[in-house]
Amino acid sequence: MAVVRNRRPFNLRLPLPETFDRRPCFNPPLPPTATTTASSGSGTAVAYSDLEKINVLGHGNGGTVYKVRHKRTSKLYALKVVHADTDSTIRRQIFREMEILRRTDSPHIVRCYGIFEKPSGDVEILMEYMGAGSLDTLLHAKGTFSEDQLARVARQILKGLSYLHALKIVHRDIKPSNLLVNANMEVKIADFGVSKIMCRSLDSCNSYVGTCAYMSPERFDPDSCGGNYNVYAGDIWSLGLTLLELYVGHFPFLPAGQRPDWATLMCAICFGDRPSLPDGSSEDFRSFIECCLQKESSKRWTASQLLTHPFLSKYPASES
Ligand code: ATP
Ligand code: MG
Numbered sequence: 001m002a003v004v005r006n007r008r009p010f011n012l013r014l015p016l017p018e019t020f021d022r023r024p025c026f027n028p029p030l031p032p033t034a035t036t037t038a039s040s041g042s043g044t045a046v047a048y049s050d051l052e053k054i055n056v057l058g059h060g061n062g063g064t065v066y067k068v069r070h071k072r073t074s075k076l077y078a079l080k081v082v083h084a085d086t087d088s089t090i091r092r093q094i095f096r097e098m099e100i101l102r103r104t105d106s107p108h109i110v111r112c113y114g115i116f117e118k119p120s121g122d123v124e125i126l127m128e129y130m131g132a133g134s135l136d137t138l139l140h141a142k143g144t145f146s147e148d149q150l151a152r153v154a155r156q157i158l159k160g161l162s163y164l165h166a167l168k169i170v171h172r173d174i175k176p177s178n179l180l181v182n183a184n185m186e187v188k189i190a191d192f193g194v195s196k197i198m199c200r201s202l203d204s205c206n207s208y209v210g211t212c213a214y215m216s217p218e219r220f221d222p223d224s225c226g227g228n229y230n231v232y233a234g235d236i237w238s239l240g241l242t243l244l245e246l247y248v249g250h251f252p253f254l255p256a257g258q259r260p261d262w263a264t265l266m267c268a269i270c271f272g273d274r275p276s277l278p279d280g281s282s283e284d285f286r287s288f289i290e291c292c293l294q295k296e297s298s299k300r301w302t303a304s305q306l307l308t309h310p311f312l313s314k315y316p317a318s319e320s
Pocket of ligand 1: 057058059060061063064065078080110127128129130131133134177178180190191193
């Protein structure tokens with residue numbers, strides 16, 4: 001596997017506008033309940049006092065994520081700690097994430113075992129521990145992915161997206177750093193901070209949330225389609241771009257090493273040609289990426305359709 005060099009990571013997050021999704025179906029979030037125990041997933045409750053912090057896994061926008069161990073069972077978890085004094089926009093994101101984690105139960109979504117809401121206002125989310133890091137860290141550590149590895153990744157993420165979309169949840173921030181990998185090398189969708197539950201079929205979506213590098217053309221420029229587009233197709237675009245990035249080793253719309261600004265990204269994504277795949281890539285993989293990266297959202301395949309694409313059939317689940 002080729003090692004990726006000179007790849008500069010970037011994370012161009014757009015600020016959340018003031019009007020960020022103030023919709024009755026989702027905001028205000030469920031009233032906080034002071035909780036001291038969570039379900040372990042095997043039926044038994046996890047008391048907060050039984051958890052010991054081992055080390056910091058990382059710092060995100062919303063808080064710090066710790067690796068924690070359950071003292072009696074030695075089971076490992078990830079605990080996301082969001083302090084009470086966190087910026088109100090970020091706290092809204094956390095409540096959004098909590099709401100979605102409470103609703104989801106899928107082997108392809110990072111599992112939430114419980115939420116501890118402290119009298120101090122701190123919120124701590126107990127999650128399944130994804131010990132192998134994110135697809136982004138794996139790309140940096142091990143280099144680019146082969147087609148059969150990508151087929152395996154794509155199948156798992158598409159199953160997760162198909163599950164979410166059936167629940168009318170749009171993720172809106174699919175990218176390598178939000179796809180986590182566990183010790184069994186299973187890949188799962190994480191980070192629902194800017195996701196949205198669509199209440200009505202004609203619900204519109206605030207397009208300017210998430211990480212703009214992975215944003216689809218219609219989210220960058222909703223006016224180009226009269227503001228009327230299939231919101232779920234945005235997740236498919238982001239997945240296509242993510243897979244292509246894992247294949248070529250750099251953000252596909254720009255040359256390796258180029259640090260993009262917002263305008264450069266917007267031009268490349270909305271007006272540039274679809275990134276070309278290197279020689280040697282299979283016809284099936286090219287076709288799969290093409291189905292994800294259709295500029296017109298109505299032409300993009302859905303998650304369920306992509307699960308039947310010949311690229312995935314070529315690498316059956318048991319072998320890939
Ligand atoms: P942002 O808020 O910009 O999306 P982020 O995704 O890095 O940033 P978090 O979701 O708070 O923010 O995650 C912080 C770090 O913790 C990340 O490096 C992530 O890989 C790691 N992490 C998050 N959840 C888990 C988990 N369940 N298991 C293992 N590591 C995790
Ligand atoms: Mg993230």
